[in-house]
Amino acid sequence: MNIIAAVARSPRAPFSIETLQLEAPRAGEILVRVIATGICHTDIAMRDQQLPTPQPVVLGHEGAGIVESVGAGVTKVEVGDPVVMTFNSCGHCPSCSGGQASYCHDFFPRNFFGTRADGSIGLSKDAEPVHANIFGQSSFASHALCHERNIVKVPTSAPLELLGPLACGVQTGAGAVLNSLAVAPGDSLLVFGTGSVGLSAIMAGVVAGATTIIAVDLHEQRLALAKELGASHAIPANAEDLMEQIFQATGGIGVDHALDTTGLPTVIQKAVDALAPRGTCGIVGASDPTTTVELNLTHMMSAGRSLRGIVEGDSLPDIFIPALIRLYEQGRFPFDRLVTFYDFDQINQAIDDAEHGRAIKPIVRHPIH
Incomplete structure (x- = not known):
């Protein structure tokens, strides 16, 4: 045809x-x-x-x-x-x-x-x-x-x-939070990048019951939207005291969960640095197949921190996509x-x-x- x-x-x-x-x-x-x-x-x-x-x-x-x-x-x-x-x-x-x-x-x-x-x-x-x-x-x-x-x-x-x-995009962000990172009520969540994936993650953080949700981006309008969608904190990515603000938002201990949507090594390193003991950072994109990230092994090992790749939010689409639709129809997503x-x-x-x-x-x- x-x-x-x-x-x-x-x-x-x-x-x-x-x-x-x-x-x-x-x-x-x-x-x-x-x-x-x-x-x-x-x-x-x-x-x-x-x-x-x-x-x-x-x-x-x-x-x-x-x-x-x-x-x-x-x-x-x-x-x-x-x-x-x-x-x-x-x-x-x-x-x-x-x-x-x-x-x-x-x-x-x-x-x-x-x-x-x-x-x-x-x-x-x-x-x-x-x-x-x-x-x-x-x-x-x-x-x-x-x-x-x-x-x-x-x-x-x-x-x-x-x-x-x-x-794809919405499923990736929401699934990273609800499936991969398994964010729980009362947890803290840090999201670098507030495009469609990052904003979906923020909305999913609200669904999961996270009580501290930190959005980081360069775009003021997107940070404002992140706040409207449930972020408790919105920090410009170019703020000189970015890491200090993140730790202040979590009472000085760092975040339980971080999600990088940028694929940029310098940003991923900041996301890992922001982790609390036993915290996990998920990455959902890579800007270049040859990109590498340097990690401080003592920082990772000594407090049980993790860095993991996430594809499509670990979704089972036949189950997860209808679930997201139900949440949308209820006004929750x-x-x-x-x-x-x-x-x-x-x-x-x-x-x-x-x-x-x-x-x-x-x-x-x-x-x-």
């Missing part, structure tokens, strides 16, 4: 809106008519070849839409179901078998390499192959092929055009406060706004048809 898609053909260049040809779903695949897709900084990293994603390619990995058809053997969803498309996984490695699909041993090929597991693509422009299957979906398009492994049925009561970011909507043909403007901090979480949506 013919579809409309945004195609990345070279690094740091605008996407081109093109008519492409998409195969019918194979066994285990689902064809989704895309309603709206969130834009994540990982899309920008793939566009700019900071990750090993071939071009030309259709990106997009926070898609929400309606099931149009299913391939052989699909039982998880039916035609007409509203769905969110999340990260893909193999389903049979030790991580997947152990209920930790975000650490799938085949995570990079299944999500970043632009082909199906067998090397086929399924998307083309006339005779030219166009890479797809990004995060098992490539949802910067009017239609996307995804898989039973990465599709989540969502309630019809929820606003479908809003839900795509739950598939207002992630809609992060969103700016754009028409699909404004995707390059949406990405530019994301890159320059004018939008926290852009969502591109298709005209109703």
Whole structure:
């Protein structure tokens, strides 16, 4: 079938809106008519070849839409179901078998390499192959092929055009707090970076009952929003007494939990330095595959401090995404406060706004048809 898609053909260049040809779903695949897709900084990293994603390619990995058809053997969803498309996984490695699909041993090929597991693509422009299957979906398009492994049925009561970011950015921040760090009532939480991931973490900290929630960022407007969403303290990242303010906020002992969303080594080191004894710092991004961090081993070992990587908030999407929707419907997780909507043909403007901090979480949506 013919579809409309945004195609990345070279690094740091605008996407081109093109008519492409998409195969019918194979066994285990689902064809989704895309309603709206969130834009994540990982899309920008793939566009700019900071990750090993071939071009030309259709990106997009926070898609929400309606099931149009299913391939052989699909039982998880039916035609007409509203769905969110999340990260893909193999389903049979030790991580997947152990209920930790975000650490799938085949995570990079299944999500970043632009082909199906067998090397086929399924998307083309006339005779030219166009890479797809990004995060098992490539949802910067009017239609996307995804898989039973990465599709989540969502309630019809929820606003479908809003839900795509739950598939990655929002899930990552909220899951880091609720799943990975297991923040408990009365705990303290420090969040470096108040983009969509960091603000989702702050909202999740409120849900978890954290009583000291410290937001750190360079953007005054984002710090103000962090306070509105539940942060007890908001500190400019360039404050000369940043560490002193963090320790003052915790009575001098440091934080139980820290989360870095920047991927910057100097920031991660500050997050680790701010940990109380037995505290844990989670990291959810890396700016460069070659990035390294230096740690003081005595500081880490002598008080049982930890540093751990977190992918997709340790989420089981079939359970966690509907849980976040329920929290949103109850008014306890207002992630809609992060969103700016754009028409699909404004995707390059949406990405530019994301890159320059004018939008926290852009969502591109298709005209109703």
